[in-house]
Amino acid sequence: MSRILIAEDEARISTFMEKGLRAAGHTPSVVADGITALDYATSGQFDLLxxxxxxxxxxGFTVLGLLRETKVRLPVIMVTARTSVHDTVAGLDGGADDYLAxxxxxEELLARIRIRLRNPVPGTLDHILKCGLLELDLHSRNAKLNGKEIELSSREFALAETFMRHPGQVLSxxxxxxxxxxxxxxGTSNVVDVYVLYLRKKLGADRLAxxxxxxxxLVEV
Amino acid sequence: MSRILIAEDEARISTFMEKGLRAAGHTPSVVADGITALDYATSGQFDLLxxxxxxxxxxGFTVLGLLRETKVRLPVIMVTARTSVHDTVAGLDGGADDYLAxxxxxEELLARIRIRLRNPVPGTLDHILKCGLLELDLHSRNAKLNGKEIELSSREFALAETFMRHPGQVLSxxxxxxxxxxxxxxGTSNVVDVYVLYLRKKLGADRLAxxxxxxxxLVEV
DNA sequence: GGCCAACATGAGGGGTTTCTCATGAACGCC
DNA sequence: GGCGTTCATGAGAAACCCCTCATGTTGGCC
Known part of the structure; x- marks a missing residue:
């Protein structure tokens, strides 16, 4: 059914999970340390970790952090022996999709796996573009500069979006x-010049070189 | 931040949750029985249940089942006193997005709420809304009727989006x-009427009843 | 049918957006 | 420095967007 990566160092537990997942129709693989886990997880070979x-x-928390930094959007279920609230919260806020103590x-693990696979890949950040202090939300269609909202007309937004999709790159x-x-x-119109001017007024002159x-x-400032 | 519906009959717990959520910046409302819960949940007034x-x-399981039957895609976090595996699994497979015993x-509830709100509407290509022949692309901001592009002003788009997020549901x-x-x-303005008129002209009169x-x-046509 | 409330719709004002044009400023080459 | 090219910018026209108001139409109730 699905390729599942198990990152677990206690052999007793990993073997148990592996057998159980296989019996449930999945295709599990086991790794026993964080570095290998990160390596495997970024390989794109798995549907869930x-x-x-x-x-x-x-x-695990570091692995999760690094994984999310590289924008790998693999669903992750954190498992921990520690029952402290702090760990749970850290795991969830660190980008895990679920948590199990x-x-x-x-049965509960299986059920949680089913949900995570059912709700494909949460598109968390794929609709937000960032460059330096500048941030564009493609859904709500507004821009933020240093956390403060900036009003952009739709043309201005489209131009800003184009720049943001190619930060640092010269666009003719x-x-x-x-x-x-x-x-x-x-060849005759100078709309681009004019709109660059508008954006400079709103976003700061030095942001567009x-x-x-x-x-x-677009310069990262 | 978000409008959260709490369906909980034990006053001690619901009061506790209500205060806590309010302190965390959300806007909670409390109902104490399943029928009211279902009623409120389908009102479209809430972001999470x-x-x-x-x-x-x-x-709760019945409420969840009925909710999912009506295609209301509200994120749901089930809470239960029972610790039996059976209940957990039933809740999760019944369409709950998360589960808490x-x-x-x-803190853990808050963290789980954050995730559910972070991953918007599960199960869909989260930036495309469909209803019958009508399709809204939240990224490119255009609408399609039967595959043909339709120009919508930003206000028209926002109104259409609101309807599409609650298809079939009456919105006051x-x-x-x-x-x-x-x-x-x-109470005085009739902008809504006017914009419904605009949308009807563009999307077809019978689409908005x-x-x-x-x-x-919004009628599925 | 007659009446009232609720809804539909056309007209239009005020504002914004989008683009063009003209002119001023800056840059680079000699 | 002088000069041409390239870029910056202000002014303004046309189109569009957003909303209000006034009036016409419809639906439900007696």
Whole structure:
């Protein structure tokens, strides 16, 4: 059914899980330390990760943090022997999709796996673009500069979005005209210049650098 | 932050939750039986439901089942005093997004709420809303009717989005004013009527049904 | 049918957005 | 420094958006 990575160092538990998951129709693999876990998890070979908090070499929370940093959106179920509230909260806020305290009933693990697989990959951050202090929310269509909301018209937003999708890269007027305005060719208009001006007024002049003779470039400030 | 419905019959617990959630910046409401819970949950007024399993009049599992039958995709966190595996599994497979056994730490509830609100509507391509032949892309901000693109102004889009998030459900003028316009109270304006008219012109008149004396409703056509 | 309340809709004002044009400022090359 | 090219920017026209108001239409109740 699904390829599941088990990161667990206690052989007694990992063997138990492996057998159980296989019996439930999944395809489990076991790793016993954090570094290997991270390596396997980023391989793209798995649909879900069951992650023990107390792994050797690299603990579960760190693995989770690194995983989320690399934007790998694999569903993760944290498992821990510690029952402290702190750990639970840390695990969940660290990007885990679910949490289970040892000892747990196998049926419950299976049920939680079913949910995580049922709700595909939560698209958490894929609709937010960031560059330096600037932040664009593609859903709500508003921009934030240093945490403060900025009003952008829809054209301004589209232009900003194009820049944000290629931070640091020089974009020519033709490229921008084509992407933001859909013009296939129009050598005469200076709309781009004007809208760059508008954005500079709203986002700060130094955020968009002019590259003379070539175009404009978003600077990370 | 978020409007949260607490369905819990033990006053001691519901009061505790209510205060805690309010302190955490949410806007909680409490109901004490299953029938009221179902009623409130389908009103479209809430972002998340905390559902006790042992409610009077209609137990939590039944409420959950009925809720999912009506395609209301509200995130649900089941809470139960019973610790039997059977209940957990039933809750999760019944469509709950998460599960918490009493007694629980409040911090953990908060963390689980954060996740459920963070991963918006599970199970969908979370940026595309569909209802019948109508389709809304929240990223590109355009609408499609029977595959053909339709131009919507931003206000029209916001209104359409609100309807699409509660298909089939009657939304009052007050609800729409509050969600789309952010007006907290204004009995005089008829903007809603006007914008419903605009949408009808663009999306087809029969797509938005009038419910006399109550409001409007999106019809699946 | 007659009446009232609720809803539908056309007209239009005020504001914003979008774009063009004209002119001023800056840059780089000689 | 001088000069042409490139970029910046203010002014303003046209289109559009958003909302209000006034009036027409419909539905339900007696």
């Amino acid at each position: 069951i992650l023990d908090a107390g792994l050797p070499r690299l603990d 040892k000892p747990f009933r196998f 007027r033709e490229q921008l005209l084509s992407r933001v305005w859909g013009y296939d060719y129009d 002019t590259v003379r003779g070539t175009g404009y470039r | 905390i559902l006790d399993a042992g409610l009077p009049r209609l137990d 009493k007694p629980f730490r409040f 003028r007050e609800q729409l004013l509050s969600r789309v316009w952010g007006y907290d109270y204004d 009038t419910v006399r004396g109550t409001g409007y409703r």
